[in-house]
Amino acid sequence: VWRGVLREYADRLGVTDASTVVTLGEGGTPLIPAPALSQRTGADVYVKFEGMNPTGSFKDRGMTVALSRAVEHGAKAVICASTGNTSASAAAYAAHAGITAAVLVPEGKIAMGKLSQAVIHGGRLIQIRGNFDDCLEIARELADNYPVHLVNSVNPDRIEGQKTAAYEVVSQLGDAPDFHFIPVGNAGNYTAYTRGYREEAERGVSTRVPRMFGFQAEGSAPLVRGEVVKNPETVASAIRIGNPASWQLALEARDATDGWFGAISDDRILAAQKLLAGTVGVFVEPGSAISVAGLLDRAEAGVIPAGAKVVLTVTGHGLKDPQWALRNADGSEVTPTVVDASTSEVASV
Numbered sequence: 636v637w638r639g640v641l642r643e644y645a646d647r648l649g650v651t652d653a654s655t656v657v658t659l660g661e662g663g664t665p666l667i668p669a670p671a672l673s674q675r676t677g678a679d680v681y682v683k684f685e686g687m688n689p690t691g692s693f694k695d696r697g698m699t700v701a702l703s704r705a706v707e708h709g710a711k712a713v714i715c716a717s718t719g720n721t722s723a724s725a726a727a728y729a730a731h732a733g734i735t736a737a738v739l740v741p742e743g744k745i746a747m748g749k750l751s752q753a754v755i756h757g758g759r760l761i762q763i764r765g766n767f768d769d770c771l772e773i774a775r776e777l778a779d780n781y782p783v784h785l786v787n788s789v790n791p792d793r794i795e796g797q798k799t800a801a802y803e804v805v806s807q808l809g810d811a812p813d814f815h816f817i818p819v820g821n822a823g824n825y826t827a828y829t830r831g832y833r834e835e836a837e838r839g840v841s842t843r844v845p846r847m848f849g850f851q852a853e854g855s856a857p858l859v860r861g862e863v864v865k866n867p868e869t870v871a872s873a874i875r876i877g878n879p880a881s882w883q884l885a886l887e888a889r890d891a892t893d894g895w896f897g898a899i900s901d902d903r904i905l906a907a908q909k910l911l912a913g914t915v916g917v918f919v920e921p922g923s924a925i926s927v928a929g930l931l932d933r934a935e936a937g938v939i940p941a942g943a944k945v946v947l948t949v950t951g952h953g954l955k956d957p958q959w960a961l962r963n964a965d966g967s968e969v970t971p972t973v974v975d976a977s978t979s980e981v982a983s984v
């Protein structure tokens with residue numbers, strides 16, 4: 636039986652029987668072969684479906700570590716800024732631990748699924764009239780001046796928990812892949828996978844460290860442009876971040892893995908969301924689908940050798956932000972066929 640990240644990787648995370656463990660059973664997510672994407676690109680493609688975590692995103696891996704250690708140190712309240720998934724995860728783990736979570740989100744820019752989670756789990760929701768970067772600045776100030784424990788990915792506990800996904804990929808695949816594709820907002824997850832893969836290579840569990848390819852939306856691509864984006868804009872609200880909290884760590888990780896950061900248009904992000912759901916059967920929120928769009932982009936560029944082992948991390952379940960699934964490529968509403976129950980025309984549908 637799966638025991639959650641802290642217990643499954645106790646030796647790797649310095650967890651002992653005396654440690655406080657706040658867990659919802661996170662981790663142990665599926666690595667799903669994607670033959671449709673393999674045929675399309677000539678590579679051997681797998682999808683690491685992080686939407687299968689308890690609150691529907693990869694954030695749970697880091698939150699179990701951050702909340703466990705916060706409670707262990709006597710914290711009665713945690714705080715985070717969030718584009719949505721961090722707030723959902725912090726609220727859920729805080730509820731489980733019986734402590735308070737204050738969550739700062741950009742007013743009107745958080746997907747409904749995530750907002751519902753943060754609220755129903757009892758998160759103290761503060762909507763900031765600004766963007767995520769403003770929220771993070773305020774959260775850091777509050778954590779410096781009040782007895783609240785900051786659980787954003789600037790907290791190293793988060794990266795420590797999130798690196799376990801790389802351990803799982805190595806174990807599930809039998810080695811590290813040649814390439815790993817991942818969405819990038821604050822770049823905490825990009826940094827975490829790089830750390831996990833380097834640890835496994837150093838331990839001799841894998842024979843290589845993959846080239847880490849990270850992707851940002853064209854309207855929110857500070858790491859691609861090499862400068863802060865003041866007013867980031869993208870449908871991929873999860874990664875609408877103009878000033879990545881782990882910028883320096885991400886550059887080091889990119890250089891250590893012969894990695895790369897690319898920018899993808901919103902249209903291609905939404906097309907990738909539909910392609911993944913329609914041909915692999917995995918529904919992910921737009922921010923996550925950028926990994927798939929990134930693979931297609933790099934395959935078109937001729938960068939992915941035939942037969943290369945490729946893993947895409949898709950970071951959040953599609954149910955978090957389902958509105959886009961009901962839009963056609965041109966933005967018009969999808970109109971499901973309607974048939975009057977009293978007629979016998981159903982057969983013609």
Ligand SMILES: Cc1ncc(COP(=O)(O)O)c(/C=C/C(=O)C(=O)O)c1O
Binds near residue numbers: 717721819951
């Ligand atoms: C679905 C999804 N995919 C990718 C990212 C980017 O991860 P990082 O590059 O480690 O930031 C996020 C990030 C979300 C938040 O930053 C938040 O919830 O505050 C996400 O929710």
